[in-house]
Amino acid sequence: MKQGYLAGLMCLVAGASLAAPDNLPDPATADMFPKIDIQQAMLGQSLFFDPILAGNKNIACSTCHHPTLGTSDGMSLSIGEGGVGLGPDRRLGEGEHVYARIPRNAPALWNRGSTLFHTMFHDGRLQTDAERPQGVLMPAARDLERPVLNPLAAQALLPITSADEMAGQHDENETAALVEKMTFMGESGAWSTIAAKVEGVPAYRAAFDWIIGPDEPVHITDIANALASFMTFEFRSTDSPFDRYLRGEEDQLSDLAMEGMELFYGDAGCSGCHAGTFQTDNSFHAIGMPQIGPGKAHVADRIYADIGRMSVTQDPNDAYKFRTPSLRNVTLTAPYGHAGAYATLEAVIRHHMNPRDSLMAYTIDQAVLHDVDTDHLDTEALDDPEEMARIAAAIEFDGVDVTEDQIPALIAFLEALEDPIALTGRLGVPASVLSGLAMDQVLPPGLVEAPAAPQPMTPNRARIIRAANPVPAVGPVRRADITPAELVRVDREITAQLLGR
Template structure:
């Protein structure tokens, strides 16, 4: 293994990523030989590459992107306006939480690019939003709240993909057969339509503890009883009845289930948070000058290095699971000797090959969505990118002082040897310098759609329950 991934000096004397780097270099040579615009391999030490939009480099980046399926964003599915309106109301309504104190958007804040700015999310029973949010008992959710961009493009929801549409188009969820066929028929946007069925059953995210409310009194595992109780709540509000019937023309509220609510929320997410107009998109359309010279070099680094082995397709995710050598802290998913570890994808499949696998993060608008990693291990994008280089050493050196959230210091899990052993082969030999980190970070900023910088426009003035929207 080690010799396969041994280091070799790059064409410009900078270290490369071993086997994959060499393969990419051959590919580049091949592409360069085929293209009429340039016949030599790129030499990044020469000054001409400092020229933004250098056509040779731009052509190579475009070709490599095409190879990786990093194509322009396909148009999102059409969402009926009445469906999106219902979904928006539900997503912002604390009525969906047991104690009526938290909505979906409390953890996916529009002003923080559908994120909460925290390493780990803070659920029901807490007060405040984003950086100010605080739980009286210091309780955190085991994982980082991911952003909600372009979700119609992914077949796996959640960082371990426990809600998934398989290759045959079949839906798998933690609810098993409780999500009936009739309910599944209401789910129109793929995996994302099923996802909102689950935060509402989670005690720490939204439902609360036994004795606190009628949703929380339902025994764990009885998903349907929670969903039915939610429909009872919603059905008591005439405006919701009207909105459901407008969203699903020809159907009566009585005949609908929480799957209709879930699908409407997904419709809202798809309609409001699909983004396809970053500088990168204009570059793909043929605008040579839209990327800075640094971003263009970063794009080449990204396409050559194994980054794009995993981060590919229009949203820069292969929608698959890999161990990229990250530290573990916080309450965890009940795994390992202390119960504070998080085995990731293995918790879904039971397959030891999936140990510490997490879904490749999509990277559009990534500049806006820190902290990064499944537990928010890094506050800054450049630090996250840097961690890939000599990642086993970096993981061993990661200490309490590196945990971005002060309240989580002292909770690091001693699983490093196992995480290192299970690392993806694609990152084992990663070794690059500060220039690479700077360039690739610059490239990441070219994936930001300006319209995603401030999403407060989607916040409704009020929701049908009359509960405060900003909780």
């Protein structure tokens, strides 16, 4: 009798220990996303993978945001214009030299088209603002000329006019020359030059006829809206085990993931910043992430510095603050941090446990960088004791309450944020693009390897998935010959799922 009582009590205690926290977010719903025109999304798919948008026609949006690399590129800091290849395999083109790496980590695109996202970029330099033209705050000299679908559409206009990312150098092409002069807007601006280049491709002109009409010239915002439609549709991630758990399917999480969820929304305090349906408060925090790479040249005598949000607001209280990233599919989007300083989830969790000590102990071999020569050392900020002290002084918390033996539970919960439908893709990678230009080729898994690291690293789980589900050496990861009618059906099924029907 006594043994039965004790056994029952232990079961009750165990059950109580896995009880759901009372501060879980609301499940994703259809009204968290704009309605998407499928034809527009299919047009955007071609534009996303097409180097036609680049000044030298040699790099696409997908080069740094490829779906086979978690909608990023698997690197701490990217090689932009002048490179060849994808992800860890990317290298400099013949005779090319890059002044510097792209100064910030390429952010993942999961759910960025949701109406819950109002800011873009690590420093939030693009955000909704009712007092700005078309309701969006843009960087200097780049005010929107027409309304766009969402902030993601506005964001798409900036990399294509960045010299290091897609535009090229001022003496290489017409777009880059206009960018050098800070001439973006108007009929003779860089945006109009890009739009005219796209419109000059008959297949693109015909595709835009269906959306804007045959007599309407293609405007840069038409291109932006098509890109945003594709990204919103393709990278919507709302069917992870955690999503299904929030919708009432209580068997979706393992005991270890449940333990991690309790920590995340409880004692560890992760949800203080990683709040809401997509695990971000869309705000900015200084957590002492190490600064590597060329920096953003925010400070004249320290061009290697990156002061984050302060560069936008000019408020010293915002120094070294960066936007809280969403954690959807986070296990597939390494490296982590605004400069990609940490290559593994374990490492970045440990940084959160003791940010000051972690910052001061950081070494560059924890990053994943291409072996290329640039004009700037990647460790200039790390080698400056005063800059390191400034970053440390800005840290706004002492660390999360997590022990070493709790890290596996947190990672198990973060793995439960992976959406297999989003990872497979809805439209997928096209076999070709409408311009006919060559696309970045997806290599067989065995040929895609990260640069050798001086210390053991957790394998990139995106590569593990590709190894288990091999992709062809060329062509699409997933067949893209889906009819518009089938896509409408798929979209309705997803919407119905979000509505709980």
